[in-house]
Amino acid sequence: xxxxxxxxxxxxxxxxxxxxxxxxxxxxxxDLVPFFEKFSIRxxxxxxxFLTNVDIYEYCAEFNHDNxxxxxxxxxxxxxxxx
Numbered sequence: 001x002x003x004x005x006x007x008x009x010x011x012x013x014x015x016x017x018x019x020x021x022x023x024x025x026x027x028x029x030x031d032l033v034p035f036f037e038k039f040s041i042r043x044x045x046x047x048x049x050f051l052t053n054v055d056i057y058e059y060c061a062e063f064n065h066d067n068x069x070x071x072x073x074x075x076x077x078x079x080x081x082x083x
Contacts, residue, residue, distance in 0.1 A: 002053060008045035016041075020050060 004014035016039055023035050032050060041047055 001056065002049065006043070006046045006049060009043055011043070011046055013041070013046055013049065020053075021055070 002014055002017045002020065005012055019039065020035065023032075024030065032047075036042070036047060036050075041050070
């Protein structure tokens, strides 16, 4: 997930989120220069955001919800004093 604006120059880049992930979908090692030229991303600060972006969706998809155990109310420890 890209930030809405560049941290340094404040240029709006959030609208390129879907286009960026679609471009990188086929090959993660693909050169990004054509993408930068197509969307007029010329400043190094904006390019840095795209180059250092990590797709957190990949890590969230690997999370296994089957291993979560919900405790009953009797098993929950009350850590607050009730006087």
